[in-house]
Amino acid sequence: MSLSLEGKTCLVTGGSRGIGRAIALKLADFGADVAVTYSRSADAAEEVKAEIESKGQKAKAIQADAVDLERAEEVIAEIVDDWGKIDVIVNNAGITKDNLILRMTEEQWDDVITTNLKSIFNYSKAAAKPMMRNRGGSIINISSVVGISGNAGQSNYAASKAGIIGFTKSYAKELASRNIRANVVAPGYILTDMTGELDEKVLEGIKAETPLGRAGDASEVADAVVFLSSDMSSYITGEVIRVDGGMAM
Ligand code: NDP
Numbered sequence: 001m002s003l004s005l006e007g008k009t010c011l012v013t014g015g016s017r018g019i020g021r022a023i024a025l026k027l028a029d030f031g032a033d034v035a036v037t038y039s040r041s042a043d044a045a046e047e048v049k050a051e052i053e054s055k056g057q058k059a060k061a062i063q064a065d066a067v068d069l070e071r072a073e074e075v076i077a078e079i080v081d082d083w084g085k086i087d088v089i090v091n092n093a094g095i096t097k098d099n100l101i102l103r104m105t106e107e108q109w110d111d112v113i114t115t116n117l118k119s120i121f122n123y124s125k126a127a128a129k130p131m132m133r134n135r136g137g138s139i140i141n142i143s144s145v146v147g148i149s150g151n152a153g154q155s156n157y158a159a160s161k162a163g164i165i166g167f168t169k170s171y172a173k174e175l176a177s178r179n180i181r182a183n184v185v186a187p188g189y190i191l192t193d194m195t196g197e198l199d200e201k202v203l204e205g206i207k208a209e210t211p212l213g214r215a216g217d218a219s220e221v222a223d224a225v226v227f228l229s230s231d232m233s234s235y236i237t238g239e240v241i242r243v244d245g246g247m248a249m
Contacts, residue, residue, distance in 0.1 A: 001110060001230075001231045001232050002230070002232065003030060003226060003230045003232050004028060004030060004031050004230070005030040005031045005032035005061070005109060005226070005229055005230055006030075006031035006032075008031070008032045008033070008088060008089065008229065009032065009034075009079060009083045009084070009086055009087050009088070010024075010032045010033070010034045010035070010060075010086075010087060010088040010089070010229060011034075011035045011036075011037070011063075011075065011076070011079060011086060011088070011089050011090065011123070011127075011149065012024045012027070012034060012035070012036050012037070012049045012092055013016050013036075013037045013090065013092050013093040013103075013119065013123060014036075014037065014038065014066065014092045014094065014221065015034075015035075015036025015037060015038065015045065015048055015061075016036060016038035016039075016041040016044040016045035016048060016061070016112075016216055017041055017043075017044055017189065017193055018040075018190075018192030018193055019037075019092060019142065019190060019192060019221050020036065020090070020092040020093065020170050020192060020219045021044070021048050021153060021218070021227045022218035022219045022221065022222045023040075023047065023090055023092060023218075023222040024036045024048055024120035025051060025052065025055075025222070025224075026050060026170075026223070026225070027090075027224055027225070027226060027229060027231070028051075028052040028055045028057040028059070028103070028220035030226050030230070031044070032057065032209075032229070033057050033059065033078050033083055034052050034057060034058075034059055034060075034096045034171045035059065035060035035061075035062060035075070035243075036048050036049065036059075036061055036062070037061075037062050037063070037064040037075060037093070037114065038062075038064075038068055039063075039064075039066070039093070039101045040059065041124070041190075041210050041241075042061075042063065043107030043186075044060060045061035045062075045063075048061060049061040052179070056057065058083065060078070060079070060082075060221070061077055064214055066091075066093040066115060066119035066122065066123070067114050067115055067118055067119055067122070068122070069118075069121075069122040069125070069126070070121075070127075071108070071241075072122035072126040073124045073126045073168070075123075075229065076089075076123070076127055076128075076130060076244075077127045080130050084131075085130065085136070086127055086131065086135045086138065086231065087131075087134070087136075087138065087229075088132050088138045088139075088140065088208045088229045089123050089124065089127045089135055089137070089138075089140070090121045090139070090142070090225055090229075091119060091123050091124065091139070091142060091164075092142045093115065093119055093234050094115065094116045094119075094142065094160075094194075095111065095112060095115045095116065095194075096131040096154065096157050096194060097111055097112050097156060097176055097186050098145070098153045098154050099153065099156075100152070100153055100158065101155050101181075104156060108156060108172070109156045112156035112157055113156060113159065113160050113162055113163075115160075115174070116157070116160035116161065116164070117160040117163045117164060117167070120164055120167060120168075121128040121167065122143050124139050124141075124167075124171055127139065127229075128180070130180045131175075131178070131180045131183045132175075132180070135178075135179055135222070136178070136179035136180060136181075136229040137179075137180045138180075138182075138183075138228060138229050138233075139168070139171065139180065139181070139183070140180040140182075140184075140185060140194065140225050140228045140229065141159040141164050141168050141182070141183070141185070142164075142184075142185055142186075142187065142221075143162075143165055143168075143184045143185070143186040143240070144157070144158075144186055144187060144188075144237055145186050145187070145188045145242060145244045145247050145248040146158045146161055147161025147162040147163075147164060147165055147186060148162070148165075148186060148189070148214065148240075148242070149247075149248050150249050155172055160163060161186075164184060165184050165186075165240055168183065168184045168238065168240075169238045171236050172190075172237045172238035173208065173238065176237055176238075180238060181227050181228075181233070181234075181236065181237035181242070182238065183233070183236060183237060183238065183239045183244040184201075184239070184240040184241070185221060185225055185228065185243060186222050186240055186241065186243070186244065186248070187221045187242075187243045187244060188210060188216055188243065188244025188245050188247040188248065189203075189206045189207070189210060189215050189216060189244070189245075189247070190215065190216045190217065190218055190221060190243075191200045191217065191218070192218075193214070194217060195215075198227065199207075203215075203245060206247075210244070210245040211245060211246030211247070211249070212245030213245070214245065215241060216244070216245055220243055221229045221243050224241050224243050228241070
C-alpha cells in the first residue's frame with residue numbers, strides 16, 4: 001500500500017479558500033484529479049483549478065451551494081460522467097455565526113446547522129450510489145475540536161460539528177459492507193480567513209491552550225486527509241482524527 005492517489009478522483013466542497021484549498025492542492029500533489037466547489041469565490045476557485053492543472057492533474061471548479069441536495073447530486077453526476085467515477089469526497093464547506101445563546105438568533109442557528117451539517121448529508125448521500133457501483137470510496141468529513149469539547153459563543157457551530165461525528169459513524173456502519181469508509185478530521189486552531197476574524201487576545205488564549213503552542217497550518221489538516229483518502233487507511237472507518245496540536249486531549 002502507498003500514499004499515492006494516482007487514478008483517484010476527488011471532490012472537495014468549499015475548496016476555494018483556506019483548509020479546503022490546501023486539501024485540494026495536496027490531493028493533486030499525491031496524484032489525484034480534483035474538483036472543488038465554492039459558494040461565492042469564483043476567482044479563487046478558478047485559481048485553485050489552474051494550480052491543480054499545473055501539477056498535471058485534471059481539475060474542476062464548480063459553483064454549488066453546499067446546502068442544496070439537488071445541486072450536490074448534479075455535481076457528483078458531472079464528475080462521474082466526465083471522469084468515470086468518484087473515489088473521495090471531502091466535506092469541508094463550513095461557516096461560523098458566533099453568538100452567546102441568549103443573543104443567538106434563529107437565523108444564526110439555522111444557517112450554521114444547515115451549511116455545516118446538512119451539506120454533509122447532501123454530498124455523502126449523493127455519493128453513496130456511485131461509490132457502491134465503484135465498489136468502494138472514502139468520505140472525509142471536516143468537523144472541529146469544538147464539536148468534541150464545546151465552546152462558549154459557538155453553540156450552533158459546536159452542535160453542527162458534533163452532529164458530523166454522529167452522522168459519520170452511522171454512515172460508516174451503514175456502508176462498510178460496500179467498502180465505503182467514512183471518517184472525521186477534527187482540526188484545532190488553523191490560520192485561515194475564518195480564524196482571521198478573531199481578535200489578538202482570543203488567539204493568544206487559544207495558543208496557550210494548545211500543547212504544541214502554535215496555530216496549525218491548513219496543509220497539516222490536508223496531510224491527514226491525504227492519508228484517509230489513500231489505501232494506507234484501508235482498515236480505518238468511523239474514526240475521528242484530531243489535528244489540533246493536542247488541544248482536545
Ligand atoms: P474559510 O472561511 O477560510 O473557507 C470556507 C470555505 O467554505 C470557502 O471555500 C467557502 O467558499 C466555502 N463555503 C462556505 N459556505 C459554503 C456553501 N454554502 N457552499 C459551498 N461552499 C461554501 O474556512 P476554513 O478553511 O477555516 O474552514 C474550512 C472547514 O474547516 C470548515 O468546515 C470549518 O468549520 C473547519 N474548521 C476550521 C478551523 C479553523 O481553525 N480554521 C478549525 C476547525 C474546523 P467561498 O470562498 O465561495 O465563500
